[in-house]
């Protein structure tokens with residue numbers, strides 16, 4: 076099975092991934108050993124920068140006894156000579172047992188899945204989707220809040236170009252969470268996603284005020300303004316630095332507010348917040364390892 080969009084998964088399937096991920100935690104921490112994916116190779120193709128996604132996929136593969144091959148910089152591959160994505164995928168399909176792909180173009184993972192016989196995992200396609208991030212986000216919320224449904228999740232920042240929040244908001248709707256979208260009007264959630272969310276019976280609140288939204292939130296999901304996706308740098312300048320979660324802002328927050336961020340952060344969370352009980356983004360980043368272990372073991376046919 077491919078992991079291209081969160082839309083390809085039912086709630087039951089996501090719950091299954093989260094259950095398997097829970098069992099993977101001791102192996103992810105190196106406390107237990109596993110050879111579940113011994114002899115398996117993951118082709119890892121990153122056409123865009125990445126720290127957490129790429130390294131946690133590698134860690135996940137390595138912790139399960141498998142190996143990774145690929146590139147993190149297309150300039151060093153035949154892509155620089157003009158090779159098409161379809162041709163590169165056909166090659167790597169023959170060299171590996173599954174392919175993880177990050178690409179600047181929306182739809183690239185779907186295209187790759189079409190050309191590959193092996194499973195393709197979408198590690199982010201432009202402003203499209205980031206389904207494995209969503210699974211680790213859901214895992215984090217479930218772990219910290221014991222359930223997903225009923226929580227009030229405020230999603231802040233670049234909702235227009237942010238692929239993490241496109242996948243996440245749809246998944247949270249599937250689980251019956253309450254949603255508030257906090258962004259300047261020019262970066263609000265695209266209509267396509269709003270329609271999808273509303274079709275699942277969720278009526279998200281829209282706001283441009285972090286002060287208002289933070290009061291009722293159980294989870295605040297902060298995102299970076301996606302500078303690289305703006306066609307006009309002047310438009311980016313208008314919204315850069317508009318929101319900042321700092322100690323002052325947290326005065327109005329619930330005591331048990333959980334703050335998440337897919338990272339990297341730029342200026343949207345003051346480093347002072349890191350020392351508070353609210354800050355869960357580094358724990359969230361770690362959760363990428365067990366969740367990706369679960370996904371890899373499921374698509375590569377190992378089970379725990």
Ligand code: ASP
Nearest residue numbers: 199238239299337338339
């Ligand atoms: N790392 C996340 C992504 O690749 C979030 C971000 O880059 O802001 O989408």
